[in-house]
Amino acid sequence: MEIIKREKTGKEGDFRIRQLQARDMLRGDLEGDDLEQYVRDRVITTTLDRAANWARGNSLFPATFGLACCAIEMMSVVGARLDIARFGFEAFRASPRQADLLILSGRISIKMAPIVRRIYDQMLDPKYAIAMGACSSSMGVFNNYAIVPADKFMPVDVHVPGCPPRPEALMYGILKLRSMVHADPSLGWRERYDAERTVEVLPAEGEELLRRETAVNALIPEDTAGA
Amino acid sequence: MSTTDVTPYRSGEERIDVTQRVQTLPAPPDQELLTLNMGPHHPATHGVLRLLVTLEAEVVRDLKPLIGYVHTGIEKTAEDKSYWKAIPVVERMDYLAYYFNAMAFCGATETLLDVEVPRRAQYLRVIHMELNRIMSHLVWLGTSMLDLGAVTVWWYCFRERETILDLFEQSSGQRMHTRYFQVGGVMEDIPAGFEGNLRKFLKKMPDAIDQYLDLLNRNEIALRRLRDTCPLDEQTLLDLGVTGPLLRASGNPWDLRKAMPYSSYEDFEFKIPVGTRGDNYDRFAVRMQEMKESVKIIEQAIDGLPEGPFITEDRKVALPPRHELATSMEALLHHFKLVTEGFRVPPGEVYYPIEGPRGEYGMFIRSDGSSKPARVHMRDPSFVNLQATEPMVRDAYIADLITTLAMMDPVLGGVDR
Numbered sequence: 242m243e244i245i246k247r248e249k250t251g252k253e254g255d256f257r258i259r260q261l262q263a264r265d266m267l268r269g270d271l272e273g274d275d276l277e278q279y280v281r282d283r284v285i286t287t288t289l290d291r292a293a294n295w296a297r298g299n300s301l302f303p304a305t306f307g308l309a310c311c312a313i314e315m316m317s318v319v320g321a322r323l324d325i326a327r328f329g330f331e332a333f334r335a336s337p338r339q340a341d342l343l344i345l346s347g348r349i350s351i352k353m354a355p356i357v358r359r360i361y362d363q364m365l366d367p368k369y370a371i372a373m374g375a376c377s378s379s380m381g382v383f384n385n386y387a388i389v390p391a392d393k394f395m396p397v398d399v400h401v402p403g404c405p406p407r408p409e410a411l412m413y414g415i416l417k418l419r420s421m422v423h424a425d426p427s428l429g430w431r432e433r434y435d436a437e438r439t440v441e442v443l444p445a446e447g448e449e450l451l452r453r454e455t456a457v458n459a460l461i462p463e464d465t466a467g468a
Numbered sequence: 469m470s471t472t473d474v475t476p477y478r479s480g481e482e483r484i485d486v487t488q489r490v491q492t493l494p495a496p497p498d499q500e501l502l503t504l505n506m507g508p509h510h511p512a513t514h515g516v517l518r519l520l521v522t523l524e525a526e527v528v529r530d531l532k533p534l535i536g537y538v539h540t541g542i543e544k545t546a547e548d549k550s551y552w553k554a555i556p557v558v559e560r561m562d563y564l565a566y567y568f569n570a571m572a573f574c575g576a577t578e579t580l581l582d583v584e585v586p587r588r589a590q591y592l593r594v595i596h597m598e599l600n601r602i603m604s605h606l607v608w609l610g611t612s613m614l615d616l617g618a619v620t621v622w623w624y625c626f627r628e629r630e631t632i633l634d635l636f637e638q639s640s641g642q643r644m645h646t647r648y649f650q651v652g653g654v655m656e657d658i659p660a661g662f663e664g665n666l667r668k669f670l671k672k673m674p675d676a677i678d679q680y681l682d683l684l685n686r687n688e689i690a691l692r693r694l695r696d697t698c699p700l701d702e703q704t705l706l707d708l709g710v711t712g713p714l715l716r717a718s719g720n721p722w723d724l725r726k727a728m729p730y731s732s733y734e735d736f737e738f739k740i741p742v743g744t745r746g747d748n749y750d751r752f753a754v755r756m757q758e759m760k761e762s763v764k765i766i767e768q769a770i771d772g773l774p775e776g777p778f779i780t781e782d783r784k785v786a787l788p789p790r791h792e793l794a795t796s797m798e799a800l801l802h803h804f805k806l807v808t809e810g811f812r813v814p815p816g817e818v819y820y821p822i823e824g825p826r827g828e829y830g831m832f833i834r835s836d837g838s839s840k841p842a843r844v845h846m847r848d849p850s851f852v853n854l855q856a857t858e859p860m861v862r863d864a865y866i867a868d869l870i871t872t873l874a875m876m877d878p879v880l881g882g883v884d885r
Contacts, residue, residue, distance in 0.1 A: 310563035
């Protein structure tokens, strides 16, 4: 079988033009091939969205929220052996308002489910969730009346299997999430999961809260009171 | 039945007189009372404990723990499984003391079955339980000092914890919830190399404990928050059924390892650390010394580890070794019977208490003669100890409430089960 190499024309041309423009900006002491090499070594062109996603993916703040056994293994991810600070995930935030990653570390009982959902709702977009361990993904070894899988009441981006998962497994899940954040430019989970109008509130105050939440997500400054 | 009818359960519940339990405030308050909700999502409550705190300015006047946020129905699930398959679910009750949960369950089942556990298995159990005790205390120390603002200790504690979990992984293949203890012994003998790693750890651990103490015993902030805060006398603790380090901190040397020895604990020499004042510092100091005593016990156990089988030879209870399945028809039958139905346990009731890192772990099992337990109930120390929060922190500052809760070390998985 013959392998046909596609001609790289259009895209490289664009890149070439940008490189030349960058060279114009830097024109000074260097000339010719030296300048060419200088620009090639130092300038990366990208889009603002990609740059923002790159920064966002490398500095997610998880919420300090332990549920059960997995919470202990979640803590050891921060410890010296695995040291999640290498990837910028070590700043655990006690308030959901400051966090953008919810790690569901353990079994979620029926009594706890509304609270978990409320905490998730309190977080600001863009926000992500990891279901850590078998219980929060599929009710695990228990599989009985008391447990609810997280998918039943909130969107989950990454499931990490295990009972409890090793810290390395959680690390892998977090890195998967990071590459997801790097690749996906959309802001909130409602866009990611096509889940508009799923705010969990009482019917009477629903409209008002929905308006407020939309205002927060769309960054309308004067309408964000109370959010 | 229409909705207006009162069910017998409901009417029975309404007849219970709750007026006795409503506590009134001793004196009319000078300031307006504020009822504050703490939890279930609160970083300092060590899990999903919810507290309703009544405050007069900064002073706690009343406190109600609300529990049930990680209720998992473990007892009910265990009743649905045959005895040996219930061990993994039982282990997940108090998730920092999995070896103790398994030990209480296996011990209770062995008592009902009247099975003799080989001495090597008993010693291996002791080694793993004491490692687990150190591990649990390390997590307690790290997280509770995190609550007090002494963040550094946490990294040191989790460094040693990883070493212990490596040992667990070596002997059983899992870091947490190992299911190493079986009815009649342990799952497998310790592998080659385990002893060497264990001895390395035992050599390092006392120095590591001194390191933590160096970090904390000269730390004025930690000392001031611990010393003389929220003491409770021995009698009140006994009345509330509190066991473990909390009771020992008030001076009562009650330890089931000495009082009612199980699993060959009578063979080992160790001391029971007790406090004198029963304040938060004593609770802290007692646990620190307990870790050192645990190291001594493990040293004695590994030195005197007897030769012999690691699980009972009773083929009606324990699985036959793998190689026998190829040659012996009887072994194949036993294997089939054990794996499909499990062993049957003679009818009866048993309560099997052991001393865990938080106090008395007591497993109650009622058997109806079938291969599944009719009732499984764990007397979990976290649940009982939690009652003592209110008498401890009444009329103390809210900052001391956080300290006391940290020094109490409740594990909510054990409280709610």
